[in-house]
Amino acid sequence: MTDYEITAAEAAKTEPAGDVAVFRDDEDILLRVEHLCQYFRIGPGRELKAVDDVSFDIKKGEVFGLVGESGCGKTTTGRSIIRLYDITSGSVYFKGERICAGTRSLKNQMKEARKNGDVEAADQLKKEIKAAQKDQKDTHSELMNKMQMIFQDPIASLDPRMTVREIIAEGLIIRGVTDKKTIDDAVYRVLDLVGLVHEHAGRYPHEFSGGQRQRIGIARAIILNPELIIADEPISALDVSIQAQVINLLNDLRKELGLTIMFIAHDLSVVKYFSDRIGVMYFGHMVELASSDELFAHPLHPYTKSLLSAIPLPDPLTEKARKRIVYNPLSDHDYSEQQPTMREIIPGHFVKCNDAEEAKYRKELGL
């Protein structure tokens, strides 16, 4: 059993702790994720906590970077938000409306209340569960169209038997657009936007290079005029010289179309370059959340420090002297007395810590 596999019985015990203050009071909030949990059943009575109690919000026009090592749950977070999975518990609000909701934690609370004989609370919770189930079922498809995803592997994510036109127009057709002229116009418009030419529409994906295929993936994502794009490692499968092309393209699109982007990646230099705010994940938990400059200037959580110390730089002299910090959760934290929660150390900078660590971090920042 690895660290993050636990039995279902244990899972019931470790419920998300009280309210978290990572949310900003702002009218421009586009996406809000509250206590998102995504567990996968991996055997009889065993569950994998892929994402465990993650909360954050994304403002309109912002680029939110999500980093962490492979297997830490960043892709799962993205896929849960866009409802490729049914979440276990927590809620996701998009443009103020709840688009997905999980009931696990509510059900557990209800059981607890029944056990204690608190009938009133139990009934209240039952209502909440009903509401969550309703929200989960009836989500507006129009609203969901405003959220699109770009996938990591540009080869696997394009159907080899469809032409580029069919791939890009599929979303429109599903939405009920039948007029050929409208579809063609829309396809040509996005092809122009991503820097491909109109002739490309009739070709098949295998005729394109990796960078061009990723452009097709981006074109497919933006044809429905989305407001939020979830970009799941869009450049890690590309060549260096092509990576820069795609980053520049995303940057231009963001300015032209006013897109909000959730950028999932493990290349920290790119995330730093591209994102406004960055969340760092470790084994299904969000451990640190701050604006990108702040995070790189004052990393507080030991995991973030170890992650930053591992970035390779194109500079032989500093590189030879670089010392990687090793993160060992057992020796770096002492949670025997108090469990950690997300706390705001300075405005906008959140770290998962307990009282003793909070004091330590404040001292580190000279507060």
Add this chain to the structure above:
Amino acid sequence: MAEKILQVKDLIVNFRTDNGILRAVRDVSFDLNKGETLCIVGESGSGKSVTSKAVLQILANNAIVGGGEIIYDGKDLLKIPEEDMVKLRGDKIAMIFQDPLSSLNPIVKVGKQLTEAMLLKSGSNSRNARRNFNGKLQLLIESRNAIATTDSQRVYNVEQCDTFNNFCIQSTKLEGAYNEKHRAVEELKAEIDEKLFLIEKKQNVKITAFLRTILKQFPMTYHTDLVAENDETRELLARVKNGMGSARKKKLGEDTRAAIDRINEILTAALEKEKPNYFTLGYYMYKNPGDMATIDAMELHEMNAMTRKYLDDNFMLAFIKESAEAVRHSHDVSIAAKKEVLTEMDSLLTYFDGEELDRKATGDLLKEKIGHVEASIDRMEIVKDGAQYTFGSGITHAVDEYFDAVKNNPKEIARFEKETAKWQQLDAAGKTPDWKVVPAAVVDLDQAKENIRTVIRTLQDSLKRDIDADPSFDEQEKTVALIDWLKEQASAVVYRISKKMAKARAIKLLKEVGLPDPELRYNQYPFEFSGGMRQRIVIAIALAADPDILICDEPTTALDVTIQSQILELINRIKAERNLSVIFITHDLGVVANMADRIAVMYAGKIVECGTANDIFYDPRHPYTWALLSSMPDLDTKEKLEAIPGTPPNMIYPPKGDAFAARNKYAMEIDYEMQPPMFAISDTHYAATWLLHPDAPETHPPKIVTDRIERMKKRAQEAAAKEDI
């Protein structure tokens, strides 16, 4: 100068495809020195992987090696038969592949895949080492006998070499046993430390299993020079055994804890002990079998001094002195022969100047000359000289090419003329034929002759170098080196791996590459691992054979930063420990900075810039290097990235002139006309761009690159200033 372990010269690799000939590698040359890392940087399709696959001779079936040579250990890898290549592949030259999924066997357990090669190679390594050892020793005897005057001297020579052989093997056996025990001590100590740490942190530890490990492993560390078996150790083990009762309650008893602490102390003390000199001790034991009492009574340093003196007085000094004479003799004979060969080669050069050459006569002449060259090589030398060893195959190849051309050129021209005539006839008749005339493939005879001369001249240079170095020849030094080499071979003869050892080593390797629960993982199948873990297993397999050269083909591209930096550290560490030479292929310049001693930047099948890491990062000269540097953000980048427009050219139709010209904003007219030659910027730094031509206009790298270099220099200065304080 560093020893060159691998030389690639003018390598050309083409691929036959349905659409035509794809020119993947075009005239690539580089050297790899012992113990250095050479990074090859370039985009996909630039030919970097093909180059490395050519070194290992694992190119796809449709590949044609168009020319060039790859010299390793005095052999041209492009020309040796497959049976010989099998011995090198994986064993001397190992490769870590890009795609971990396709390089692991899906239906064989990981542990089996790891130990397979170790077990297979163990026997053959031992046999090979035996052959090397015996061969060299036989040469030594022969060479000593050559200067011997009496029969009794000859008998004495054979006797001495026999003694050396016997005690050398015996002492390496002793040393091997010690090393094994030493490793066991290290492992047990690491295990105890880890478990105690976890217990302290109140983590879940299976205490019964832990105690059982100690009970099993501790007696395995017994060795007279490490952990002595005595009453105390027996008592300690009994106390640990008693602890099993309370261990069932998931607790470590106080007495057990004390016993474990004591065991840990004993192990630490054992690790701090000095290592006995087994080479000298081996001789003493060989001469005085059964005399253990004297040895046991002595302190370690005393014993070392005594055996050392014993060896020197009785054997070694005389052995070195007499062998040195033999080495000198062999060297002198070889130098005399080399001088003769040198003049012979002059006449051979003039022979090839002649116009009408007869193939058979030339072949006979060559056979004789090759025989002379091979006879002139000093076989007592340990370092093999590439030019002299490959002369035979090299010149035969070049001469064959020349005579084939002499024979085939007229045929080819006749065919071409015939076809052209036919085509013109059809054309004149107003028809457009649906076929084209294949151009005549005529080999330039002068060029072919020049190739022959180059091979001869390379040999002459190498011979001259040897003759010039003659006055500084130190037979004493050479003899000591020879004896060291023999010792090394002897240890390889003795070193045999059992299944159990192979498993222990595999688990240790898995731990080294950072895989959690290696014992459990050992018995799993590849599909049960994540991508990063699979890559680490592939690395472990490559390292298991303990190669001389490690080729890493984008080993970290699929991994995230933390693991990437772990893997890079691992490769760097192992490189330093084993004096490994590494060819590291990647497209990520950030990774390169940490690893590289030298960097070669490849584009469209050619090396466009090559230099030390500092040259490339602080003083890049080729526009493609600039573009690579400016297209990736670093932590301080704020401005828009300068992406390289377009995509690499299709190498079925290689562009005329500089292949990068179409994507290069600094391109000049000449770039579309002619390929730039390599311009030397310094002794180590070369770049192939017309911008370095004296007539070229002055250009500067893009601002994003110069800014970054400024920043890096500043950072380096700050760091230096900090160190001064």
